[in-house]
Amino acid sequence: MPTAAEVPGIVAEGRKRLVDVANQGVHLQVTGDKLEDDWLYVAVAPSKPGVRALDHANFMSQIERELRQQGKNHVLLVPTLDE
Numbered sequence: 001m002p003t004a005a006e007v008p009g010i011v012a013e014g015r016k017r018l019v020d021v022a023n024q025g026v027h028l029q030v031t032g033d034k035l036e037d038d039w040l041y042v043a044v045a046p047s048k049p050g051v052r053a054l055d056h057a058n059f060m061s062q063i064e065r066e067l068r069q070q071g072k073n074h075v076l077l078v079p080t081l082d083e
Helices: 007-022 053-069
Strands: 028-036 039-046 075-079
Touching (some): 007 039, 007 053, 028 053
Parallel strands (some): 039 075
Antiparallel strands (some): 028 039
């Protein structure tokens, strides 16, 4: 479970992975984060119009798996939409 001190590093890693995803044509961005009940919730929204919901979900799932493989457990990427 992440600590408050680890949050900036985990969010930065997530942002880095989203840049890699953008190189594949799916433009997503971190719009916020919240540490609650031993879980880090990272809100992710499309940064450009036209991102399909399935692509959005698939890439977030892939990033979560990669974070878990690095030992960063209890991190959830939450799909959001900018209004």
